[in-house]
C-alpha cells in the first residue's frame with residue numbers, strides 16, 4: 360500500500376489505528392492481571408488449607424470446598440484467556456485497515472529480531488500456558504490434599520460446566536469493556552442526555568412514521584436519551600431500544616413501555632422482525648468494515664417493505680478522533696446513497712439539515728429514509 364502522509368486516506372487509517380492502539384493497551388493490562396490473580400488466589404487458598412490441615416477434624420470436606428473454589432476460579436481464568444484472544448484477533452483484523460498486509464503478516468515488523476514470533480503467536484502461547492496452569496491448578500489441589508478422585512471428579516465436571524455456562528452467558532452478552540465508544544457514552548452519559556433529550560425531531564419522526572404500519576414494532580438503534588423511542592411509543596408503536604452503554608440503558612429503562620436491550624448493533628441476530636428501523640446518528644462511530652457488517656444485520660432484521668432511517672454528519676469518511684479517541688464517520692449525500700443502495704434498500708427521500716444542537720457550528724447532517732423491497 361502506498362502511504363501518503365498528507366492524504367485523507369492516511370489520516371483515516373491513522374484514526375483507525377490510533378483507536379485500535381488504545382483498545383489494545385487496555386486489553387494488555389487485563390491480560391497481565393490473569394496469571395497474578397491465578398497465582399495469588401490459588402496460593403492463598405492452598406496456604407489457608409495447610410493451616411487447617413492439622414487442626415480441623417472435618418478437613419476432608421473443607422478441602423473439597425476449597426479445591427472447588429480454586430477449580431472454579433482457574434477455569435474462569437481459562438475462559439477469560441479465550442475471550443481476550445478473540446478480542447485481540449478482532450483488533451488485529453481492524454488494524455489491517457492501516458496496512459493491507461498487516462493481517463497476513465500477523466502484525467510482525469518488516470525486520471523482526473525474533474523472526475516467526477509475532478504478537479499474535481505470543482498471545483496464543485500465553486493463552487495455552489494459562490490453560491496448562493489452570494488445569495494443573497484444578498488437578499493439583501485434589502491430588503495434594505488427598506481427596507479421592509471419586510469425590511473430586513463430579514466436582515470438577517460440575518465446576519467446568521458452571522464455568523462454561525457462566526462464560527458463555529458472558530460471551531452472549533458480548534459487552535466489550537474495552538470498547539472506547541461505549542466507554543465514552545458511559546462517561547458522558549448524563550451530560551449527553553441533558554444535551555440531546557430536548558432536541559425536537561418531530562418532523563423527521565413524522566416523515567418516517569408515514570411508512571410504518573399502525574402499532575408496528577420499531578427498533579431504535581443506539582437509542583441514547585430515548586427521546587425518539589418515547590416519541591414512537593407516544594404514537595402507539597412498540598419500541599425496542601438497542602443501547603450498549605450501561606449508563607444510557609439504565610436511563611432508558613425508566614421509560615414506561617420501552618423494551619431496552621443493552622446490546623451492540625453488531626450482535627443483532629433477528630431476521631425480518633421489525634416493521635421499521637430508526638438509527639438516528641448512531642451508525643457514525645463505525646469504521647468502513649464495521650458499518651458494512653452492521654448494515655447487513657439491520658437490513659436482515661427489517662421486514663420487507665419496512666422503512667429504515669439514518670443520518671450522518673456531512674463529510675468524507677472516517678475522521679480523526681475528535682475527543683476520547685473515538686472515531687467519527689462522516690458521509691456525503693453520495694456516500695449515504697451508496698450505503699443504502701449497497702444493502703439493497705430503495706431510497707424514499709434524502710435531505711440535509713443544520714445541526715439541531717443549540718449554538719452548534721457543526722457541519723450539516725445528511726439524512727435518508729429508505730425501504731427494504733418485498
Ligand SMILES: C[S@@+](CC[C@H](N)C(=O)[O-])C[C@H]1O[C@@H](n2cnc3c(N)ncnc32)[C@H](O)[C@@H]1O
Pocket residue numbers: 540541544555580581582583584586601602603604607622623624625638639640641642644
Ligand atoms: C450520537 S449518539 C445518538 C443517540 C440517539 N440516537 C440520538 O439521536 O440522540 C450514538 C449512540 O449510539 C450508541 N452506540 C455506540 N456504539 C454502538 C453500537 N455498537 N451499537 C449500537 N449503538 C451504539 C451510543 O451509546 C449512543 O447512544
